[in-house]
Amino acid sequence: QKEVEQDPGPLSVPEGAIVSLNCTYSNSAFQYFMWYRQYSRKGPELLMYTYSSGNKEDGRFTAQVDKSSKYISLFIRDSQPSDSATYLCATYNQGGKLIFGQGTELSVKP
């Protein structure tokens, strides 16, 4: 079993839609969770960071962690064409290294 699993998509939504991106992780000891956004042919950039359980909101983006089910989510409200990118979830493994899901490719159509 992979330590972090993510549906690679692709996911296509109309502009203005609410987007839900999800990951599961294997080890209940993981505590730090991140979402990265990667535009085509660019390096990933940190979008959201959460610690332990709960929600964190930043503008149109909400990151959610459910430790009981080992499930992390990223919600994008009022999605825009500029949100079209690959979104990668990440967490620190037991060795202290950042590990990533496969990434979900999102396309927001005008």
Add this chain to the structure above:
Amino acid sequence: SQTIHQWPATLVQPVGSPLSLECTVEGTSNPNLYWYRQAAGRGLQLLFYSVGIGQISSEVPQNLSASRPQDRQFILSSKKLLLSDSGFYLCAWSFRDRYGYTFGSGTRLTVV
């Protein structure tokens, strides 16, 4: 502020040729440095990390090697490239905290 530079952006190399990719970080001292590879449609795979000059740890056995000759310089090398070495190579740094890594802009390597 800290910045990370990675070059070249694109590289096409024949099978069997050597490789040298360079990464430098500015604005910080003694960072942790990482090399990742991203294959098409797949996530990021950690290849090497370094916590200091001359200290390199390899995460996966492969045809590549890494070196850190200076505090803020990290180099990814190969003596003889294989077709399977093609991919998107990313350098990243962190400062021993739990707030994620900062990535460079990547090098797209195609081995032909």
